[in-house]
Amino acid sequence: MSQQESNDINQKRENSFTDKDNSEEQIQKKLEKSNDSQGMQNKKEIFLITGNKNKLLEFQQILANTHLELSSANVDLPELQGNPEEIAKEKAMIAFKEAKKPVIVEDTSLCFNAFNGLPGPYIKWFLQELKPAGLHKILAGFEDKTGYAQCIITYMSEELKEPVCFVGRTPGTIVEPRGPQNFGWDPIFQPDGYDQTYAELPKEEKNKISHRFRAIDKMVEYFRQ
Numbered sequence: 001m002s003q004q005e006s007n008d009i010n011q012k013r014e015n016s017f018t019d020k021d022n023s024e025e026q027i028q029k030k031l032e033k034s035n036d037s038q039g040m041q042n043k044k045e046i047f048l049i050t051g052n053k054n055k056l057l058e059f060q061q062i063l064a065n066t067h068l069e070l071s072s073a074n075v076d077l078p079e080l081q082g083n084p085e086e087i088a089k090e091k092a093m094i095a096f097k098e099a100k101k102p103v104i105v106e107d108t109s110l111c112f113n114a115f116n117g118l119p120g121p122y123i124k125w126f127l128q129e130l131k132p133a134g135l136h137k138i139l140a141g142f143e144d145k146t147g148y149a150q151c152i153i154t155y156m157s158e159e160l161k162e163p164v165c166f167v168g169r170t171p172g173t174i175v176e177p178r179g180p181q182n183f184g185w186d187p188i189f190q191p192d193g194y195d196q197t198y199a200e201l202p203k204e205e206k207n208k209i210s211h212r213f214r215a216i217d218k219m220v221e222y223f224r225q
């Protein structure tokens with residue numbers, strides 16, 4: 001990477017922390033507030049930074065009966081380009097630098113096999129412009145409608161040289177939208193073995209088989225040791 005490219009990336013990071021809702025001061029306030037929820041005993045605290053309310057809700061539901069106690073801060077972290085693991089690791093490094101304490105972040109991909117894994121980590125921007133129905137339509141010219149949902153949770157702390165990743169994948173098919181439209185691409189993702197989409201499934205069912213559940217399960221094991 002050239003010096004200029006490296007400067008540009010650093011500038012992008014600086015800018016993302018000086019947006020009006022995301023100034024360094026605002027972020028520090030949010031992070032300090034989250035420290036108030038400490039003081040739990042016999043439970044290990046994990047600190048999640050995400051700007052996505054629905055993700056946070058699923059984390060809370062899935063972790064409810066585990067030895068992990070979740071606290072969180074609502075910050076939409078910058079995401080650089082790269083493959084899903086690179087993006088997730090970089091996101092964790094930025095989060096750790098800001099939080100100055102052990103932190104987890106999560107990055108979700110929706111991958112189409114006909115597109116060799118794209119849109120992948122860029123699904124957020126595709127979804128924003130095309131909506132779930134348009135996402136299904138872009139596969140019209142392809143016979144293969146299969147894909148997978150992937151969640152990468154990344155943990156970073158002072159003891160680690162680099163972030164640790166926990167990857168969860170759920171295979172499925174991209175279908176016409178069915179079910180409530182309140183969470184992302186849930187209405188177009190039908191997991192293998194089910195005739196309902198993520199959106200149509202009761203939340204308890206989604207949380208037993210989802211990409212997020214599978215990644216969280218690996219993380220819970222890691223923290224048990």
Ligand SMILES: O=c1[nH]c(=O)c2ncn([C@@H]3O[C@H](COP(=O)(O)OP(=O)(O)OP(=O)(O)O)[C@@H](O)[C@H]3O)c2[nH]1
Pocket residue numbers: 049050051052055075076077079106107108109123124125127183184185186187198212
């Ligand atoms: O139907 C869905 N079921 C899910 O289980 C799910 N998990 C994430 N998403 C969406 O996929 C994109 C990921 O981007 P993403 O990982 O960068 O998330 P984000 O930017 O919203 O939050 P964060 O990065 O602050 O944590 C965003 O559009 C999310 O809304 C989901 N949609």
Ligand SMILES: [Mg+2]
Pocket residue numbers: 077079124
């Ligand atoms: Mg994001």
